[in-house]
Amino acid sequence: MIRSLGALILLMMLSFPAQAGQPTIVTSIHPLALVVKELVGDDARVSALIPANVSPHHYSMKPSERRRLQNAHRFIWLGPAKEPFLEGTLDDPDLERRSLALDRGDATAAHNHDTAQEDPHIWLNPDEVRAMLPPIVDSLAQLEGLRRPQLEENRQQFLERLAAAEDRIRKRLDKLPAMDVFTYHGAFHHFAEHFDIRIAGTLTANPEQNPGARHLAELQDKLNNARSPCIMTEPQFSRNWWEGLNIDQPMSVSHWDPMGTEVEIRQGGYTRFLDQLADALVNCGP
Structure with missing residues (x-):
């Protein structure tokens, strides 16, 4: 034994x-x-x-x-x-x-x-x-x-x-109809500029600081005058700021995660992460 x-x-x-x-x-x-x-x-x-x-x-x-x-x-x-x-x-x-x-x-x-x-x-x-x-x-x-x-x-x-x-992502995003994308803070600009996506507005310049009243009023005006506005929320931050705005037209809301929380650490993971970011935009299309 x-x-x-x-x-x-x-x-x-x-x-x-x-x-x-x-x-x-x-x-x-x-x-x-x-x-x-x-x-x-x-x-x-x-x-x-x-x-x-x-x-x-x-x-x-x-x-x-x-x-x-x-x-x-x-x-x-x-x-x-x-x-x-x-x-x-x-x-x-x-x-x-x-x-x-x-x-x-x-x-x-x-x-x-x-x-x-x-x-x-x-x-x-x-x-x-x-x-x-x-x-x-x-x-x-x-x-x-x-x-x-x-x-x-x-x-x-x-x-x-x-x-x-x-x-693959460019071909998917090229098919999207015209829409104005709004994000919580500037992180999404890195992805958006690389793939020629226009960011129409950002809730806060610095996520460590709350947005001011003047900025919120300007953002509200932009949303009310936007083409098919799309709001991109993040799991790390509250959606309360968006919900507190008075918007007079329909808006699409999608969820994107700049940290790739649900992506497994393995080979192929980073490109899967990029695909998820593209998914968020596609899901926000009108």
Whole structure:
């Protein structure tokens, strides 16, 4: 009996050697985990620090999440210019050595949501994601268990899937009738501008601040004069502001999730995420 149990344990150990030796990669946000998973496939464990159903604008790190960072072989984040709330986390020199910041620009720009250029939600633009890939590959290739040739092959396959997804989405969106799209804040501009979708109005320039009375009055006028107005709501923010507006014409309401909460972290996940964003627009059409 003891001999049989020992043989079983040995068989189990031999069955999972790759899993035991896999590097652990933690990203700041869920969409970034989707991108990294496209590159590493099954050769690494990838997870996001901030839960997908939590807005980064209101995030406060828990002790368990800090421990995950300490145990990660690599931490990949957008950088202090895009995620200033994480900057103090990297005071630990050892963690900083194991981290990759994709953008080390001016951190003050991260608080200004007035334009797509200044908005931190760059993962919504496929061109921005393409620009992330080389530094991510360079960083991950330094980890034991990940080989540069395989990472480069995965990157090329991802680029092909990404191009196919863009073509598929453009064909779908080109069929939409004319409509004016209204969003909660500036995040959607990254996706909209890439796919030539016009944003007619935004509820707030900064989701950390409530919209002012004058801005709400102007937004209400825009909605009343819009062509087939479409309101895009987000799961991370309340719909009460929209419901409080006095609109005299029918409106379509759709739900889009900039964090990809329901998208599984696996290869093909990022393009599925883009498809879901397109679904939200199609569902909002008149």
